[in-house]
Each structure stands twice: as C-alpha cells, then as structure tokens.
Amino acid sequence: MNQFYSEEEGLSREELKNLQSGRLKAIVNYVYERMPFYRKRFDSLGIKPEDIKDISDIKKLPFTTKQDIVDNYPLKLLAVPMKEVVRLQSSSGTTGKNIFIPYTKNDIELWSDVMARSLWEAGVREDDIIQISYGYGLFTGGLGFHQGAEKIGATIIPASSGNTRRQIQIMQDLGTTIICCTPSYALYMAEVGNEMGVDFASLSLRVGIFGAEPWSEEMRKEIEKKMHIDAINIYGLCEIIGPGVASECLHKEGMHINEDVFYPEIINPQTGERLPPGEKGELVLTTLTKEALPLIRYRTRDICSINPEPCKCGRSFSRLSRIEGRADDMIIVRGINVFPSQIESVLLSVGGVAPYYEIIVDREKGRLDTLELRVEVSESFLSDEMRSLEELRQRLEEALESALDISVNLTLAEQGSIPRSEGKAKRVIDKREIFQRKGGERK
Amino acid sequence: MIRQLAVFLENKPGRLAAVADCLAKAGINIRALSVAETKDYGVVRFILNEPEKAKEALLKEGYAVIETEVLAVDVPDKPGGLASVTSLLAKEGINIEYCYASVIRLKESAILILQVDDKERASALLKEAGIRLLTQDDVKAI
Numbered sequence: 001m002n003q004f005y006s007e008e009e010g011l012s013r014e015e016l017k018n019l020q021s022g023r024l025k026a027i028v029n030y031v032y033e034r035m036p037f038y039r040k041r042f043d044s045l046g047i048k049p050e051d052i053k054d055i056s057d058i059k060k061l062p063f064t065t066k067q068d069i070v071d072n073y074p075l076k077l078l079a080v081p082m083k084e085v086v087r088l089q090s091s092s093g094t095t096g097k098n099i100f101i102p103y104t105k106n107d108i109e110l111w112s113d114v115m116a117r118s119l120w121e122a123g124v125r126e127d128d129i130i131q132i133s134y135g136y137g138l139f140t141g142g143l144g145f146h147q148g149a150e151k152i153g154a155t156i157i158p159a160s161s162g163n164t165r166r167q168i169q170i171m172q173d174l175g176t177t178i179i180c181c182t183p184s185y186a187l188y189m190a191e192v193g194n195e196m197g198v199d200f201a202s203l204s205l206r207v208g209i210f211g212a213e214p215w216s217e218e219m220r221k222e223i224e225k226k227m228h229i230d231a232i233n234i235y236g237l238c239e240i241i242g243p244g245v246a247s248e249c250l251h252k253e254g255m256h257i258n259e260d261v262f263y264p265e266i267i268n269p270q271t272g273e274r275l276p277p278g279e280k281g282e283l284v285l286t287t288l289t290k291e292a293l294p295l296i297r298y299r300t301r302d303i304c305s306i307n308p309e310p311c312k313c314g315r316s317f318s319r320l321s322r323i324e325g326r327a328d329d330m331i332i333v334r335g336i337n338v339f340p341s342q343i344e345s346v347l348l349s350v351g352g353v354a355p356y357y358e359i360i361v362d363r364e365k366g367r368l369d370t371l372e373l374r375v376e377v378s379e380s381f382l383s384d385e386m387r388s389l390e391e392l393r394q395r396l397e398e399a400l401e402s403a404l405d406i407s408v409n410l411t412l413a414e415q416g417s418i419p420r421s422e423g424k425a426k427r428v429i430d431k432r433e434i435f436q437r438k439g440g441e442r443k
Numbered sequence: 444m445i446r447q448l449a450v451f452l453e454n455k456p457g458r459l460a461a462v463a464d465c466l467a468k469a470g471i472n473i474r475a476l477s478v479a480e481t482k483d484y485g486v487v488r489f490i491l492n493e494p495e496k497a498k499e500a501l502l503k504e505g506y507a508v509i510e511t512e513v514l515a516v517d518v519p520d521k522p523g524g525l526a527s528v529t530s531l532l533a534k535e536g537i538n539i540e541y542c543y544a545s546v547i548r549l550k551e552s553a554i555l556i557l558q559v560d561d562k563e564r565a566s567a568l569l570k571e572a573g574i575r576l577l578t579q580d581d582v583k584a585i
Contacts, residue, residue, distance in 0.1 A: 377451060377507070382451050382509045383509060384447070384486050384488055384511055384558075385540055385558075386479045386481065386486060387540075389486070411453075411483040412451075412483065413453060414452060414458075414506075415505060
C-alpha cells in the first residue's frame with residue numbers, strides 16, 4: 001500500500017494483536033535469557049517466560065523505571081556483547097550524570113524505520129528538502145530525524161540547533177519544504193524571521209514536525225498562522241528509541257503509536273493499575289523488538305491518553321493524545337529534560353550553597369525558554385568580597401551548564417528568601433503557559 | 444584594627460531599607476558604609492558604633508552577617524591625603540581589596556576604611572610612617 005510507509009501500519013487490529021503477542025513472547029524470553037536484571041526480577045516474582053502466552057499477559061510483568069537505568073549506569077543493562085553495539089545516545093538521568101542508551105545495527109534500522117514512517121505520514125517524500133534544526137549529538141533529536149529522512153531519500157539540511165538568522169537564510173535560499181525542531185524554537189524562528197522582514201507565505205515551507213517538549217493546540221495554531229505551514233506533533237524518548245515512538249498524520253488528530261514495535265499501556269501512576277482506553281494516566285511502553293536494551297513496561301512518567309478508534313487515514317494504530325503533564329517533577333526546557341534532582345546533585349558537589357534553591361522556567365512571548373536558578377549562599381561561603389561571590393556564582397553556573405547541557409542563569413539569593421514548605425523549598429516555578437488549563441486545574 | 448559587618452542582599456527595592464531599619468530600631472549609629480553590587484545581588488559593609496549589638500539585631504532578623512577586621516586610617520583631609528596611604532602600600536606590594544571613606548569627618552582629617560591582603564604588615568607600615576589608625580574605641584567615641 002503506497003499510502004503507508006510500512007505495511008504494518010495497515011494491519012487489522014486482529015493481525016496486529018497476533019503480531020504483538022508473538023513479539024512479546026519472544027522479547028520476554030530474550031530478556032530472561034540475556035539480562036540478569038530481568039531474570040532476577042522475574043524470578044523474584046515467580047514469573048516464567050512460559051506464563052506469557054499472548055499480549056494480554058503483559059500485565060503480569062513488572063514495570064521498569066528510569067531509576068533502574070540510573071542504578072545500572074553506565075551500561076550494565078546490556079543484552080548483547082559490546083561489539084554488537086554500534087551507537088550510544090544519551091538522555092538526562094535523575095542525578096548529575098546522564099544515562100546512556102545503546103543501539104545495535106538492527107536497533108538503528110528500527111529507529112530509522114519508525115522515523116521514516118513518521119515523516120512519511122506528515123507528507124515527506126524524496127523530493128522534499130528537510131531542514132533538521134534539532135540538536136545533533138548525544139541528544140536523539142538530530143540523528144533520529146536524519147536517519148528517517150535519509151531512508152525516505154529526501155534532501156537533508158543537517159542545520160542542527162542555534163544560529164537562527166542563518167537557519168532562516170538557509171530556508172529562503174535553499175527552498176526548505178519541511179522544518180523539524182522544537183515547537184518553541186519554531187515560534188522563535190517565526191519571530192526572528194519577522195524581524196528580518198521574511199514573508200513566510202512566500203517561502204516553500206509546507207510542513208513542520210515538532211516535538212521533544214510539550215505544547216498546546218493554541219501553539220499549533222500560532223505556529224501554523226505565522227509560518228504558513230501544517231504543524232505536526234511527534235513523540236518519543238531516548239530510553240525507548242528516540243523520536244518516532246508516535247507521530248501524527250496530516251489529519252492532526254493524535255499521534256499514531258508504532259504499536260507493532262512499541263506496545264503502549266496507560267496506568268494509574270499511583271497504583272500501577274491499567275486504565276481503560278481514553279482515560280488519562282501514565283504512558284507505559286514495552287519495546288517488542290529492540291536488541292541492545294529492550295525495556296519491559298517502561299514507565300515514561302508522561303501523562304496522556306490513548307484513543308483506539310481508527311484514524312481517517314486508515315492506519316490501525318491507536319493514537320496518543322498530547323502529553324498533558326508529568327507524573328514526576330521533570331521539566332523540559334528547550335527540548336532538554338531537566339530533573340530538579342540533577343540540579344541538586346550538582347549544587348551539592350560544587351558546594352558553597354545551602355540546599356535551598358528555586359528553579360524558575362519562563363518563556364517570554366516569541367522568545368526561547370529560560371532557566372533561572374536562585375540558590376541561597378551558605379553561611380560559610382558568604383564573603384564581603386564581591387570577587388569570591390562572583391567566582392562561586394560562575395563556578396556553579398559552569399558546573400550546571402556542563403551537567404544539564406543548557407545555559408542556566410544563576411542568581412545568589414539571601415538566606416531565608418526562598419520559601420520553605422515543611423522544611424524543604426518548593427522547587428519549580430514554571431511560568432510558561434504550555435498546558436491548557438481546564439476549570440482552573442493546573443499541572 | 445576594627446570590626447566590619449557586611450550583609451549579603453539581593454539587588455531589589457527595599458532590601459537596603461530593611462537593613463537600615465533594623466539598625467535604626469536597635470539604636471545603632473553608622474560610621475561608614477559601602478555598597479558593592481552586581482545585577483542581582485550586593486554586599487553592604489558597615490562600620491558601626493556598637494558592632495556586637497548590631498550583629499545580634501541583624502542575626503535576629505535572619506540576615507547573613509559576615510564579620511571581618513579592617514583598618515581604619517586617619518587620613519589628612521587635603522590634596523594628596525589618600526595618595527600618602529595608597530602609595531606607601533603599593534610600594535610594599537600590599538594589595539587593597541577594597542576601600543571606602545567614612546560618612547564622618549574629623550576636624551582636619553577623614554577616615555578611610557581599608558581592606559588589604561596583609562593587614563598586620565600594612566598596619567605596621569602605616570604606623571611607622573606616622574599615620575594614625577583608629578581603634579574600636581575611637582570608632583565608638585566619634
């Protein structure tokens with residue numbers, strides 16, 4: 001079928017279920033044989049691979065969390081010999097250190113395939129010129145899109161992030177038809193383009209594929225209006241593969257989950273109990289075919305819902321709603337994941353400050369996100385000399401930037417000025433209006 | 444050498460006023476003061492008539508108080524007065540970290556508050572050159 005990139009996208013629900021059942025049995029066997037971590041965990045719960053007969057048995061299996069990956073830093077969870085690992089990418093951990101995710105050749109092929117499907121359903125074809133303005137490097141954004149676009153055979157401009165004026169110049173001069181970046185960066189590009197006197201309506205730009213951070217329908221409308229494009233939502237996370245776990249078609253009515261390879265469930269984040277279709281809860285994903293680091297029932301901590309109704313486009317995969325929040329305290333700034341606990345461990349390792357801090361995330365209209373950190377200087381580090389205070393501030397700022405991969409504006413605060421609640425400071429103040437508020441409720 | 448109290452303050456409206464108010468309520472007299480600031484925060488340094496009482500009052504209100512010893516130099520109030528002190532220290536390779544003048548003038552001289560990297564040697568040198576250094580009692584008596 002020419003309308004889909006892969007034939008799996010057109011399977012009937014029954015065929016899909018059979019495929020998922022077979023793959024689940026195989027992956028459970030695989031992790032039990034190859035990963036002491038899972039073998040121990042299954043044994044301690046009295047679960048044998050034979051107990052898993054079809055996809056509905058998945059609920060018998062235990063969850064895997066980011067903490068499990070952090071605890072096995074850097075690569076203790078490998079299911080293949082290191083020589084079969086052809087790539088490492090990374091994502092933020094919960095401490096000062098990032099986690100690393102390994103890929104075999106087949107894993108890269110799988111990633112390229114799901115990314116090609118995602119781009120294809122957004123209308124990308126081989127005659128397109130695709131400008132990839134996600135960061136290239138350890139972050140999965142740049143390379144993920146790159147591999148998918150290469151598979152389709154589109155012309156790639158690996159622009160990476162930053163240098164916005166040049167990005168717009170490229171768009172104009174080379175006739176970019178597809179832009180890929182974070183939604184907030186798209187808005188910023190539109191703003192800078194305006195300042196440069198660029199008329200977006202006259203450009204060849206047709207579609208934008210945006211992800212790596214939560215955004216709203218309002219933002220979609222704003223981007224579409226300012227850039228004269230269709231704005232498409234895409235979802236993914238490094239632990240599972242990177243971008244390409246789920247993505248929208250041009251109907252823009254939810255993201256098709258690549259269910260033949262990533263099995264989705266929605267659970268109540270407090271009880272772990274499975275929720276029926278349509279209900280909002282935490283997304284849990286099982287990689288059905290991954291080789292280097294397969295994950296069983298991985299808790300993404302992303303709050304969303306799943307719509308099992310078939311889409312107008314004919315794909316049978318169920319659809320993921322927008323991410324509406326987090327089940328933990330992770331914040332996403334300019335597409336980069338940041339945990340308050342990461343910040344805390346950097347502060348403690350550098351020293352000189354009290355354990356009271358406040359994270360302020362803001363986004364002025366048409367600007368990029370800013371991350372401000374207020375920390376109370378510890379008494380022993382206070383000085384009447386500005387030089388030593390400035391040195392302390394710079395040392396902290398540099399340590400944070402190198403650990404978080406994002407620039408931080410650090411300010412030293414007076415003792416007692418950061419509000420305490422039950423002895424601990426209230427940590428994050430997010431001033432961005434990303435999540436739509438319903439009846440006064442706010443994440 | 445005399446005692447200096449410094450307070451760390453965020454650079455925003457009302458912070459200095461709050462400290463001044465705290466000292467006023469405790470009946471403290473300010474002899475000299477300097478403010479060093481960045482965009483976000485600053486350090487206010489005080490020479491006070493009763494540092495012990497002032498410290499108590501500031502700590503009680505939750506301020507972080509940094510106490511240091513500084514030199515209070517009696518400088519002739521005439522052209523070249525400051526130069527006579529600074530050139531002497533420069534010649535001996537003593538670095539002045541910061542300095543500020545008192546809000547009070549003596550009859551024919553002014554008080555200069557000096558922080559240097561080698562306080563012992565600086566005070567010996569200044570005394571040797573016939574320059575008077577004020578004591579804590581002097582500051583209280585002004």
